[in-house]
Amino acid sequence: MTKNKEVPVSVAMMSPQMLTPQQMQQILSPPQLQALLQQQQALMLQQLQEYYKKQQEQLHLQLLTQQQAGKQQPKEALGNKQLAFQQQLLQMQQLQQQHLLNLQRQGLVSLQPSQASGPLQTLPQAAVCPTDLPQLWKGEGAPGQPAEDSVKQEGLDLTGTATTATSFAAPSKVSPPLSHHTLPNGQPTVLTSRRDSSSHEDTPGSHPLYGHGECKWPGCETLCEDLGQFIKHLNTEHALDDRSTAQCRVQMQVVQQLEIQLSKESERLQAMMAHLHMRPSEPKPFSQPLNAVPGSSSFSKVTISAADSFPDGLVHPPTSAAAPVTPLRPPGLSSASLHSGGPARRRSSDKFCSPISSELAQNHEFYKNADVRPPFTYASLIRQAILETPDRQLTLNEIYNWFTRMFAYFRRNTATWKNAVRHNLSLHKCFVRVENVKGAVWTVDEREYQKRRPPKMTGSPTLVKNMISGLSYGALNASYQAALAESSFPLLNSPGVLNPGSASSLLPLSHDDTGGPVEPLPSNGSSSPPPLSPPQYSSHQVQVKEEPTEVEEDRQPGPPLGPPNPSTVGPPEDRDLEEELPGEELS
């Protein structure tokens, strides 16, 4: 509001990722922020789709070429190659559709499967500059063989999809005014009108986040009878607050991860083609969009350092300048696991759940498979791990296992993060070591945890830095999440919320739970800084931890949920299948 409209625009043109969330929020007013996010997405989408298109064109051309060349070859070999390529193509298409779905889910793209024909011509050439193949793609399309035929159909389908999806991202000049859709919170769309204008509001009676009578906001399935009610719901439940912003950013990250995955697959494709002595086409096309996505070239250095994360011996064509190639190499990163946002749809009842748990729930699959550093501090992760268990206690090893189970990122550099885990366990008073029959387990003292966490919007700079330096830019957005998640932690830390019925996490001392647990429920955690800044903070020696027994007694009696399986100490790896919504089981 305070800024004139130019500022945010220019900011948007820069790389927003370089700004801290605080900065972004300071610079941008809420609607601007939203618009900016949408804009980013639009850009990403645009470029990605160009890339998709080009890849397909190339692929198709190569198929054709190969077919011609293949006349002299044994048919079987040719068939195999074709098969492989078709698979690759399919994979790409799946990726793209995933991507589009994600965007659609976020409401940035209104993608009606039926309206598969749209103007695509206006695509900015800057992002594309194919100049070579498109015509072949169309012209050569004389289906000679069934295999090719199918490929072509797929290709056409895809193009159609891309078309529709792209149509909204028409170049800047257009400035379609169809944003009679003022932002959910009722504020005017400053940026929206000038460019992205996400056409998702074309149809008056619909909203991209509204469908089948329910809210399509990730993780929210609130039923709304009509659009009006939905709009109300949107304004109240999904206004621009930390939580929504964080979710939005998670979504961004998902998208980015998809892109990274795409680039990886493309690279593989290149390698395949290279191996088959087909034209070793330069990998430029995908380096560009990916680089452009973050919005700045300044990421090149970041991505370089990410190189350490692909020892997978894959063909790394010149890494295409700075293509943030594949920091993710989780073995089983199937396309299915990519639409991470989906699995954890829950009712909005537990909206006050911890950001971390909801984040984890919603992006469980994502973090599980993508080699992205989770945007949470070690302490919060440890706490989450512990709180997820029925009896709120874990051995060190189980904590380790939780980390590796939940986050692909923690499947490497084990020495480092394990050390950090131990360090955190020892350092923070909120983690209490309890001597158990079976050995030592770690529990969480919620009150301590509350104490050590002033409701500041600080994020964790170092975390951000490390994510940036240690990973690809895919982790960048995580930093935003980190900040946001951290900032709103006070919300979630309420054991009462997480586990209403039980003494939950080691809270024998009931006195004085005033400020902490129950209170911070006011829908927006950032606004009300609870009075928790006792200087006792500094008096941190570990003596508490040496008093395990009584504490344990207090807590022991109540495995409140009647843990069906005393799995806590059992084979740690076993639990992962049963619970897919970690933090939520208590809701």
Add this chain to the structure above:
DNA sequence: GTAGCGGTAAACAATG
């Protein structure tokens, strides 16, 4: 400039 925070590295001790 400083304090506080989080991450990382490392040394060390205790334990199994």
Add this chain to the structure above:
DNA sequence: ACATTGTTTACCGCTA
């Protein structure tokens, strides 16, 4: 002897 667990210290980078 070794690995694991746990504690502690030091340092760095960042933000408020």
